[in-house]
Amino acid sequence: MALRALIVDDEAPARLQLRLRLERFPEVEVVGEAQSGREALELLRALDYDVVFIDIRMPGLSGLEVAEALKNRQPAPRVVFVTAYEEYALRAFGARAFDYLLKPFDDERLAETIRRLQEAQRERQGPGGGDAAGGSGRPRGEGEGGRTGEGAPGAGPRELQWLLVQRDGVSVPLAVQDVIFVESQGDYVAVVTHAGRFLARYSIQELAQWLPASRFVRCHRSYIVNVACVREIAPMFNGTYLLRMKDRERSEVPVSRSGARRLRGLFWVDARGGG
Numbered sequence: 001m002a003l004r005a006l007i008v009d010d011e012a013p014a015r016l017q018l019r020l021r022l023e024r025f026p027e028v029e030v031v032g033e034a035q036s037g038r039e040a041l042e043l044l045r046a047l048d049y050d051v052v053f054i055d056i057r058m059p060g061l062s063g064l065e066v067a068e069a070l071k072n073r074q075p076a077p078r079v080v081f082v083t084a085y086e087e088y089a090l091r092a093f094g095a096r097a098f099d100y101l102l103k104p105f106d107d108e109r110l111a112e113t114i115r116r117l118q119e120a121q122r123e124r125q126g127p128g129g130g131d132a133a134g135g136s137g138r139p140r141g142e143g144e145g146g147r148t149g150e151g152a153p154g155a156g157p158r159e160l161q162w163l164l165v166q167r168d169g170v171s172v173p174l175a176v177q178d179v180i181f182v183e184s185q186g187d188y189v190a191v192v193t194h195a196g197r198f199l200a201r202y203s204i205q206e207l208a209q210w211l212p213a214s215r216f217v218r219c220h221r222s223y224i225v226n227v228a229c230v231r232e233i234a235p236m237f238n239g240t241y242l243l244r245m246k247d248r249e250r251s252e253v254p255v256s257r258s259g260a261r262r263l264r265g266l267f268w269v270d271a272r273g274g275g
Helices: 012-022 037-046 063-070 086-094 107-125 204-210 257-263
Strands: 003-008 028-034 051-054 078-083 099-102 162-167 170-175 179-185 188-193 196-200 216-220 223-226 230-235 241-245 252-255
Touching: 003 012, 003 037, 003 107, 012 028, 012 107, 028 037, 028 170, 037 051, 037 063, 037 162, 037 170, 051 063, 063 078, 063 086, 078 086, 078 107, 086 099, 099 107, 179 204, 204 216, 204 223, 216 252, 216 257, 223 252, 241 257, 252 257
Parallel strands: 003 028, 003 051, 051 078, 078 099
Antiparallel strands: 162 170, 162 196, 179 188, 179 223, 188 196, 216 223, 230 241, 241 252
16 A cells, blocks of 8 residues: 655645656555645644654744644654754654755655655554554544544544645645535545535545544435535425435435434424425
């Protein structure tokens, strides 16, 4: 599996240059970019990354401060500093940096870093291929809780408070309370909000486990809805329903019979279509 990488630099040309160089290596998948230390920490709270390629000198939080904030996280992503400043190397390794790429560096030097990252990742995963420290390389949650109408209450993953969605070719955090509904798109999902529709790299099964059960219900095998964003519930046939949502398109979302049973946990929907 490719290393999931986050690039952090306050200069867009520097981010693009590093992304293009990393894309030459199939062992690395760049799944996010941040233009500040604060934005990087928001992304890191939303999703597990294997490695963070980060500049040192940035406005606001520096790369060193981001690395310090990550030191005690388990499992922590490995931090590779990418900088033109040699004088910070000692402090960087004091912050448990995995590597320190001093600009300008060639592809051979970058390849060596990636090789070492792969070796370290294999050691972390152990013989079974899973992360021995408990990391999944997938979204992180914040706060314990139930599921979206599936699974045992109080068991399983923690509830997500943020999703990572794609916008203009980069990953950005989205608060779950802004989600109106989610639609399965194979290995991805479409996340619908008042601001528009975004793709995100989750499966519908994962989000059914990770979104807060007090707010979200999996009403159909391909849909999860925010119950606060349901405009109308219309009865259909054979115990199924149609939800009309509060998004700009006034989307209609199907409800299966099993989904209707889950909805009854939050709404009372009787067989005659009563509210």
